[in-house]
Amino acid sequence: MTDKLFVTVGAQMAFPRLVDEVDEWIARQSDVEGFAQIGPEVDPPRSMDHVRSLDPDGFAERVAWADVIISHAGMGTIITALVERVPIVVMPRLGDLHETRNDHQVATLDRFECRPGIFAARDQGALVTLLETRAWQHGAAGSAERGGSRQLLDGLAEFVAAAPRRRRFPRLGPVTRGRGSRG
Amino acid sequence: MSEESPRTSLRASVVRHRSMARDYAFQTASEGLRMMVALVSFAILGRELEVEHYGAYLGTYGVIGPVGALLVGGLGLAVMQRVLREQEDLSEVVSRYLTVVFLASVPGVVLVSVVAASLIDQMPMLAIVSITFSELTLAGIVWIGAEATHAAVGLASAVWVRVSSAVVRMLGLVTVFALDMVSLTSVAVSTLITLVLVAAFVLFYWLPRIGAHYRPMRPTRAALATGAQLGAGTIAASVQDDTDKTVLNAYGLERDAGLYGAAYKVISLAMIPLAALNGATFRRFLTDDSSVRGLHVRRSLNYSKISLPLSALISVGVWVFAPLLNVIVGDGFDESVTMIRWLCLYLPVRALASAPLNGLLGLGRVGARLVALVAASITSLSLYVILIPTHSWAGAIGATIAAEALLLVLTWGMLFHYQGVADRRHDAADPMSSPRADRSKRVLAIASSGGHWVQLQRVQEAFAGHEVLFASVRPEDAASVAPSRYVAIPDATRWSKVAVVRSALAIAWLLLRFRPDVVVSTGAAPGYLAIRLGRLLGARTVWIDSIANAAELSMSGRRIGPYADLWLTQWEHLAAPDGPTYLGEVV
Numbered sequence: 153m154t155d156k157l158f159v160t161v162g163a164q165m166a167f168p169r170l171v172d173e174v175d176e177w178i179a180r181q182s183d184v185e186g187f188a189q190i191g192p193e194v195d196p197p198r199s200m201d202h203v204r205s206l207d208p209d210g211f212a213e214r215v216a217w218a219d220v221i222i223s224h225a226g227m228g229t230i231i232t233a234l235v236e237r238v239p240i241v242v243m244p245r246l247g248d249l250h251e252t253r254n255d256h257q258v259a260t261l262d263r264f265e266c267r268p269g270i271f272a273a274r275d276q277g278a279l280v281t282l283l284e285t286r287a288w289q290h291g292a293a294g295s296a297e298r299g300g301s302r303q304l305l306d307g308l309a310e311f312v313a314a315a316p317r318r319r320r321f322p323r324l325g326p327v328t329r330g331r332g333s334r335g
Numbered sequence: 336m337s338e339e340s341p342r343t344s345l346r347a348s349v350v351r352h353r354s355m356a357r358d359y360a361f362q363t364a365s366e367g368l369r370m371m372v373a374l375v376s377f378a379i380l381g382r383e384l385e386v387e388h389y390g391a392y393l394g395t396y397g398v399i400g401p402v403g404a405l406l407v408g409g410l411g412l413a414v415m416q417r418v419l420r421e422q423e424d425l426s427e428v429v430s431r432y433l434t435v436v437f438l439a440s441v442p443g444v445v446l447v448s449v450v451a452a453s454l455i456d457q458m459p460m461l462a463i464v465s466i467t468f469s470e471l472t473l474a475g476i477v478w479i480g481a482e483a484t485h486a487a488v489g490l491a492s493a494v495w496v497r498v499s500s501a502v503v504r505m506l507g508l509v510t511v512f513a514l515d516m517v518s519l520t521s522v523a524v525s526t527l528i529t530l531v532l533v534a535a536f537v538l539f540y541w542l543p544r545i546g547a548h549y550r551p552m553r554p555t556r557a558a559l560a561t562g563a564q565l566g567a568g569t570i571a572a573s574v575q576d577d578t579d580k581t582v583l584n585a586y587g588l589e590r591d592a593g594l595y596g597a598a599y600k601v602i603s604l605a606m607i608p609l610a611a612l613n614g615a616t617f618r619r620f621l622t623d624d625s626s627v628r629g630l631h632v633r634r635s636l637n638y639s640k641i642s643l644p645l646s647a648l649i650s651v652g653v654w655v656f657a658p659l660l661n662v663i664v665g666d667g668f669d670e671s672v673t674m675i676r677w678l679c680l681y682l683p684v685r686a687l688a689s690a691p692l693n694g695l696l697g698l699g700r701v702g703a704r705l706v707a708l709v710a711a712s713i714t715s716l717s718l719y720v721i722l723i724p725t726h727s728w729a730g731a732i733g734a735t736i737a738a739e740a741l742l743l744v745l746t747w748g749m750l751f752h753y754q755g756v757a758d759r760r761h762d763a764a765d766p767m768s769s770p771r772a773d774r775s776k777r778v779l780a781i782a783s784s785g786g787h788w789v790q791l792q793r794v795q796e797a798f799a800g801h802e803v804l805f806a807s808v809r810p811e812d813a814a815s816v817a818p819s820r821y822v823a824i825p826d827a828t829r830w831s832k833v834a835v836v837r838s839a840l841a842i843a844w845l846l847l848r849f850r851p852d853v854v855v856s857t858g859a860a861p862g863y864l865a866i867r868l869g870r871l872l873g874a875r876t877v878w879i880d881s882i883a884n885a886a887e888l889s890m891s892g893r894r895i896g897p898y899a900d901l902w903l904t905q906w907e908h909l910a911a912p913d914g915p916t917y918l919g920e921v922v
Contacts, residue, residue, distance in 0.1 A: 228785045260885055304797075304918045315874075
């Protein structure tokens, strides 16, 4: 059975340390199919199909397609993986290597790696180990409820309900074009 | 209506549009004719009279104007209203109002003549009395005749009456000109004779012909009240438009009065297309549909979208062609060219002020409209008296523009205020609005793209039942919150001041249009801006620091503290008594 890998590094900056490692590993496999979103200004991988960036629909498609996501520690991707229940291998960008501003991705990973479905790879060695052992095939996938935690949602809902209504000035015109503009 | 077949309703629509088009064509034609008549009179008077005498002539009209506005304009409007709206008998209404004219004439003519004589030295007494009697009594008869025609027969016939009167007057003037006898007295007598002829025609032939038979009848108090109410607005407008020439005369600046008067006459002619636009669309302002929120504001704005560019175009045209003034009135008015150019500024201000005046009528706010007109007119008169003695025509121009600017501010302010009142009243009274709708709030949910956007979507369930507008920086993110509304705004990062300013402006404009009760953001910079600005507009604010900030709050997260009514972190260990609260996390 082919393993489908979706590699994503965000649209702002390339992350060759991650992409090249996965690329080389896939080249040595016969039952792995990879697709990578690689970012700008970097050479394309040799054993995977790739794009530079993905629109939201394209991204969602690939998440649904994949058996595992391999990604930088971007919050959007991690949350999506948890919500869609797709295992995710996360490698943080490092500030020292100018892969991002500072080490906040490391801090993010520290906090999230204990969650089921999230596999932390702090360096290329760890990444290769996870790939070799196909770690994502064992263990539970991420599980997240439909929305944020109950208490957070309730707190927000209460706040909105208690907020006073501002004066309703006559609208100067529809706020958005197209359907759904009132009055 | 619903039983009509498509064909008959289409035909009815065509008929309606055709009659509307015909009315508009008549209106435009009559305005055009009015313009030509005014132009001819202006040319003759300007060429033949000395500048000082022309100034005195206009100054006299400045005194007659307000009184004439009441008698002639106000009573005329009242006739319309009483016959059409109150459904009173035509003969009775005409009789009552004509009696008012006759009775008021005696004291009116005497009073105005005395005042004019004392303020305006250069005007001979015979000329003053002739013109005053013509413009008050005789014009009153003609105007009531025209309005009665409008009420009883239709707009086209009424226009015919008005235009004929103007043309006959002009012919009198042309005759005097042809006889090379133009002087203040001869012009005044010509006006008198021509108007006697027209008034006699109207009174003894035309009115009976349309079914309005005159017999002396005491005016009722109600009739006087209506006349005064409707006339008051026109009086105010007349004071603002004409008394500057009078004041110039009163301070011995007759020459400047003549020059300035000529310049103002040119600008008045230039305003005729705007007046035509107003007249043609006037009726459309008066229908009210309280179920459409912001209706009258929107109408006034739409009207302004036409009138403002039109006025700007006219201003430019006038500015360019101003030196051609001496083609019309000969030499002697060269200094007026500069005055005309300065007065070009007046046109757009006037154009912008006219729409909300109609909008207020549509809202039924006649009193407020009157207050605005009176306030502007008192201001203008005061400014004339203050500025003209020292600054002559420059003071007159400045005062004219300033007073109109005041009117503009007042009327637009009132329009928005009363529209809001009407909307709220409608909302409260609407039997269809459920208690739920009354409590639903407007929520602006804003975030930058990526992780911040994903987290915002995770909490959108909390806003169910409210009116939510999502905002972010990528247009393609609209799909992820459909069918909720979505707006894209320019992104801002710490690194580019220009981007921050652009983003702030877009967000400010969004806030002004959407007026949220609550602003929620998961960050980053656009969210920060929206919360700071939203707070200024009185919204309640929520900051949800990104779940990515596990070790410490983000920079904006720290700085937003004092400005967020609900300041949240998604990590329990980051919560603090003087810091953010922890309620939970988005995933």
